[in-house]
Amino acid sequence: MAKPLVVVESPTKVRTIKKYLGGEYNVAATVGHIRDLPEKEIGIDIEDGFKPKYRAIKGKQKVISSLKTAAGDCKDIYLAPDPDREGEAIAWHTAEVLKKKDRTFHRVLFHELTKNAIHKAMASPETLNKDKYEAQKARRILDRLVGYQISPLLWRKVKGGLSAGRVQSVAVRIICDRERAIQAFEPEEYWSITALLNGELPPAFDAKLVKKDGKKIHIPNKEAADQILDDLNAAQFVVDKIVNRTIRKNPLPPFITSKLQQDAIRKLRYSAKKTMVVAQQLYEGIDLGPAEPVGLITYMRTDSIRIAEEAALEAQSLIRDKFGDNYALEKPRYFKNKKKAQDAHEAIRPTSVWNTPEKVAPHLNRDQLSLYKLIWQRFVASQMTQALVDQKMVSIKAGDYTFTVSGSTTKFQGFMKVYLSADQEDEKGKKKQELPEFSEGQTLRPEKIDPKQHFTQPPPRFSEASLVKELEENGIGRPSTYASILSTIRDKGYVDLISGYFRPSELGYIVNELLVDNFPGILDVAFTAQLENDLDRVEGAEIEALNVLNQFYGPFKDSLDNASREMVSVKGVGLPTDKICPQCNKNKLSIKIGKNGHFLACSGYPECTYSRDYVRDEKGRIQTVEPAEVTVTDEKCSQCGNNMVVKRGKYGEFLACSGYPDCKNTRSLTSTANGKSIGVKCPQKGCEGDVVEKSSRRGKIFYGCNKYPDCDFATWDMPVNKRCPACDAEIMTEKTTKKNGTFLICINKECGHREPL
Numbered sequence: 183m184a185k186p187l188v189v190v191e192s193p194t195k196v197r198t199i200k201k202y203l204g205g206e207y208n209v210a211a212t213v214g215h216i217r218d219l220p221e222k223e224i225g226i227d228i229e230d231g232f233k234p235k236y237r238a239i240k241g242k243q244k245v246i247s248s249l250k251t252a253a254g255d256c257k258d259i260y261l262a263p264d265p266d267r268e269g270e271a272i273a274w275h276t277a278e279v280l281k282k283k284d285r286t287f288h289r290v291l292f293h294e295l296t297k298n299a300i301h302k303a304m305a306s307p308e309t310l311n312k313d314k315y316e317a318q319k320a321r322r323i324l325d326r327l328v329g330y331q332i333s334p335l336l337w338r339k340v341k342g343g344l345s346a347g348r349v350q351s352v353a354v355r356i357i358c359d360r361e362r363a364i365q366a367f368e369p370e371e372y373w374s375i376t377a378l379l380n381g382e383l384p385p386a387f388d389a390k391l392v393k394k395d396g397k398k399i400h401i402p403n404k405e406a407a408d409q410i411l412d413d414l415n416a417a418q419f420v421v422d423k424i425v426n427r428t429i430r431k432n433p434l435p436p437f438i439t440s441k442l443q444q445d446a447i448r449k450l451r452y453s454a455k456k457t458m459v460v461a462q463q464l465y466e467g468i469d470l471g472p473a474e475p476v477g478l479i480t481y482m483r484t485d486s487i488r489i490a491e492e493a494a495l496e497a498q499s500l501i502r503d504k505f506g507d508n509y510a511l512e513k514p515r516y517f518k519n520k521k522k523a524q525d526a527h528e529a530i531r532p533t534s535v536w537n538t539p540e541k542v543a544p545h546l547n548r549d550q551l552s553l554y555k556l557i558w559q560r561f562v563a564s565q566m567t568q569a570l571v572d573q574k575m576v577s578i579k580a581g582d583y584t585f586t587v588s589g590s591t592t593k594f595q596g597f598m599k600v601y602l603s604a605d606q607e608d609e610k611g612k613k614k615q616e617l618p619e620f621s622e623g624q625t626l627r628p629e630k631i632d633p634k635q636h637f638t639q640p641p642p643r644f645s646e647a648s649l650v651k652e653l654e655e656n657g658i659g660r661p662s663t664y665a666s667i668l669s670t671i672r673d674k675g676y677v678d679l680i681s682g683y684f685r686p687s688e689l690g691y692i693v694n695e696l697l698v699d700n701f702p703g704i705l706d707v708a709f710t711a712q713l714e715n716d717l718d719r720v721e722g723a724e725i726e727a728l729n730v731l732n733q734f735y736g737p738f739k740d741s742l743d744n745a746s747r748e749m750v751s752v753k754g755v756g757l758p759t760d761k762i763c764p765q766c767n768k769n770k771l772s773i774k775i776g777k778n779g780h781f782l783a784c785s786g787y788p789e790c791t792y793s794r795d796y797v798r799d800e801k802g803r804i805q806t807v808e809p810a811e812v813t814v815t816d817e818k819c820s821q822c823g824n825n826m827v828v829k830r831g832k833y834g835e836f837l838a839c840s841g842y843p844d845c846k847n848t849r850s851l852t853s854t855a856n857g858k859s860i861g862v863k864c865p866q867k868g869c870e871g872d873v874v875e876k877s878s879r880r881g882k883i884f885y886g887c888n889k890y891p892d893c894d895f896a897t898w899d900m901p902v903n904k905r906c907p908a909c910d911a912e913i914m915t916e917k918t919t920k921k922n923g924t925f926l927i928c929i930n931k932e933c934g935h936r937e938p939l
Contacts, residue, residue: 184208184256188290188304189249189276191263192923193938195295198467198475199262202300210252212263213938214923216242217275219322221934224330232323232731236275241927241936246279253280258288260307265291265527266483266662267318267721274315294533295467295477317721320730324348324713327735328704331742336693340752341775344693345674349659351697352710353667354676356652357644358686358694365802367640373401375410377585378630379419379578381620386629388615389578389585396584407633410583417581419626424576429590431569433597435487435517436529436561439661440654442482445560447647448604450552454646454665458482460553461530470537470545477533478542479557483662484527487517489561493531497565500535505599509566517564531561563601570594574617578626589617643683657711673882673898688780688798692752692773700745703737756783759804765792773804782806814840821847836891850890857888862901865912865929869893873901902926906935 185208190196193211200209217236219225227233238246253259261276263269270289277287288307292300325348332346375391391410393399401407437445439458446457461482467475494514501510517529532554539555546554570593578585592598602610620626644652650664659667671677676690686694698705713734719725750757756772759782763769769786773796782804784790795807813828817837824841826849839845857874864871864887871889886896899915906914906928916939918924927936 184254186258186260187253187256188260188262189273189280190292191269191272192462192466194463194466195292198295198477199292199300201475202297203304207260208252208256210249211245212249212272212276213242213245213925214919215239215268215272215275216246216249216279219326224326226323226326228327228735231728232735234319234323236278238279240934244937249276249280253282253285257284258286260288260290260304261310262290262292262303264483265293265481267314267321268662270311270314271318271322274310277310292481293527294480295465295475296533297476299477299533313723314721316727317717320720320727321717323731324734327738332697332701332704332745335742335745335749336696338751338753339696339749340693341777344689346693346697347670348704348713349663349710350667350670350674351694352658352705352707353649353653354671354686354690354694355698355705356656356658356707357649357671357677357684358691360641360644361686362802364640364643365800369637369639371403372636372638373404373407374634374636375401375407375414376632376634377414377419377580377628378632379585379626380629381618381624381626383618383620385616385618387587387617389576389587391583392586393584395582399583404633404635411631411633414580414583414628414631417583419578419580419585419628421620421622421624421626422577422579422584424574424620424622426572426574428593429571429573431571431596431598433515433563433566433568433601434560434603436489436531436564437557438485438487438529439483440485440650440664442530442557443650443664444647445556445604446553447645447650449556449607452549452553454650454668456549457553458665460549461557463550464554464557468542468545468550470542476537478537478554480529480531480533481527482530484530485661486519486527487529488519489516489528489531489564493528493535493561494565497535497562500538501562501566504538505566508594509596509599511565511567515565529561530557532558535562559601563597566597566600567594569596569598576617576620587615587617589615643685645682645684646679649684656707657714658707660714689775692757692775692780695757696749696752700749701738701741703741756785758785761804761806763790763792766790771804819845819847821845848891850888850892857886860885860900862903862913864889864893864895865901866893866895869895871895875900897929899927901929906930907937 185206188199188203188207188209190199190209190211191214193213196209196211203209216239218239219234220237221240225235227235259280261273263272273289287310289310290303290307292303328348329346333344336344336346377389377391378386379389380386391399401410442461443454443457446452447454452460461479464478465480465482467477469475491514494516498510498514535558539551539558542554543551571590572593573588573590575588576586578587642648646668649668653659653664653667672679675687676693677684677686703709716725716730720727720730752773752775756774759771759773761771763771763784763786766784766786769784769790771782772785774781774783781793782796783793794809796804797807799805815826815828815837817826818824819826819839819841822839822841822845824839824845826837827840828835829838837849839847857876859872859874862873864873866887869887869889871887871893873885873895874888876884876886884896884898885901887893897915899917901913901915904914904926905912911928911930913929914926915929916924917927924939925936926939928934
């Protein structure tokens with residue numbers, strides 16, 4: 183009888199699980215999803231209850247074949263992909279591929295890859311979770327309905343290659359709305375007044391004016407500030423009230439996915455995507471010694487703050503041993519989940535707190551250690567005693583005016599000995615003034631009264647951390663999707679991350695305006711959040727997936743049909759502006775998109791041929807950009823002898839014959855010298871160029887032929903010198919996705935062969 187087979191999702195887990203299961207089981211990996219909807223069609227029978235047409239993913243035939251070989255004639259297969267919706271879908275599709283008469287499938291959930299957890303899961307297998315699978319399937323169908331029906335509309339109306347997504351488009355809208363709020367913001371003047379005061383004992387201290395006649399004060403301008411200064415010059419400053427109290431501060435709960443991403447972005451300067459990649463490595467297994475791979479953290483996609491009792495008790499033992507009894511609790515501290523939180527997994531925590539950062543440091547790289555330390559400290563701190571902070575609040579009267587000053591000192595560090603949130607660290611970094619001893623009724627001497635002018639500030643742009651927080655608070659997406667959302671909206675060119683903050687690109691503005699006008703429901707934040715909640719209810723067996731799909735598709739189909747008729751063609755008519763054409767002085771200018779990007783053109787075309795590039799100023803107003811004079815070079819055209827001129831295309835500057843269109847000779851200004859060579863020959867037939875690493879105008883790395891513009895080969899994925907074994911294409915490219923990790927894929931899109939790196 184063949185040994186039972188354990189099927190996991192990631193090849194990295196195979197070695198870890200094999201070690202703990204010994205030779206009693208075979209272990210194989212699906213390397214991510216093995217079946218999905220077809221790439222070149224919508225793949226959903228809408229009339230037949232939205233039935234999906236699943237197919238084996240291109241390039242996964244070898245994986246499926248190896249899974250069948252590993253299964254052989256075994257009777258029991260243990261399906262152990264990740265314990266979430268995507269993992270459940272992989273388990274269902276694997277069962278579908280490997281189903282056989284008299285074969286039994288078991289679902290095992292590895293919430294952490296440790297010896298005890300693995301044996302416990304294998305000893306208590308579950309059945310496949312149909313509700314969780316239905317929720318994943320419904321999400322996949324919804325995303326496909328939106329993406330595969332709106333995207334072609336954008337190709338026709340705007341330009342090819344664009345995409346729309348049920349969640350990504352809402353994220354772009356949030357960024358665009360914030361940018362418009364910034365542009366519409368008009369700063370308002372206000373003033374503050376601070377008094378530098380002396381008591382009987384040093385030091386001097388600053389107190390801030392906060393009230394007049396017992397009411398909060400607002401100082402709108404210099405005139406009002408000067409009037410207050412006149413009043414204060416005649417006033418006596420007297421200590422009115424002193425309040426001393428001890429503040430008890432509680433630690434934060436252990437990390438959930440979104441909070442881990444936010445803290446890693448702020449503290450470690452990691453992107454959300456990098457945070458999840460490194461966390462996956464810590465979860466799947468690290469060698470802590472010869473043949474000792476162990477998962478260092480629990481599963482990292484969760485929105486639950488629940489923790490196991492044994493983990494809390496273990497933390498108490500470590501705290502007593504490492505920090506002393508004063509820092510340990512009498513009984514573990516447990517945190518209550520929010521109502522919408524899914525409780526399938528624990529919070530993110532170390533699988534053992536005894537694996538301290540110092541102990542595992544020799545076995546981790548710098549990124550892994552930094553993230554592990556963050557997770558370890560947050561969890562340990564969550565089980566430590568409160569911090570005690572002595573706070574002094576002083577109220578000072580000066581005639582009709584009230585000033586306040588406060589000071590604080592840490593009486594007992596408690597959990598703060600181990601971990602501070604990013605906000606707490608910022609607060610700790612601020613210089614705190616020291617207050618002298620004084621008593622109520624004591625007279626103070628003003629040394630200086632300082633008025634300052636201020637202006638109200640616009641709402642801030644979103645950083646990665648604050649955008650994740652915004653998505654989380656609005657119920658947009660789920661913990662497992664935040665990193666991919668942030669990556670996708672940048673990769674598609676809809677937003678740019680400038681100095682750590684998101685700004686819409688012009689393409690983002692254009693596409694967002696079209697989608698909001700034509701699909702107001704799909705782009706509505708509250709609607710998207712409700713849909714996410716409905717998917718959670720499908721997983722919880724509270725509602726049927728078909729009901730969710732039917733309720734969604736009716737209004738969506740109406741919007742789609744209307745948009746097909748009514749959506750403005752940016753390629754043709756263009757988006758209207760309020761600017762009058764300076765050439766004909768009668769027609770308005772429209773925003774259009776051509777092969778080289780967006781531009782302004784007269785709506786009276788072809789009678790008026792005026793066109794210009796444009797930019798937006800800080801208020802979002804359109805400003806035309808006059809063309810630079812053509813730079814004529816001394817270089818002669820090798821074909822006709824005319825001078826060559828410098829021109830700009832979508833991949834940068836190049837030389838073109840001034841005799842165009844009679845002579846169309848061009849020469850690239852990008853050579854191997856100013857593009858980093860990667861040692862790969864251009865795969866285009868008849869081209870003898872080299873592939874070099876280049877940078878786009880937005881700073882994104884891509885790879886292109888150094889013979890451009892004579893050869894227009896370009897790709898975002900790094901080419902490698904390896905022939906495709908399936909179609910014999912000259913090169914393959916290195917690609918990384920959330921589902922499948924890093925792998926090689928054929929440069930020939932018609933082939934699609936892929937294999938592990």
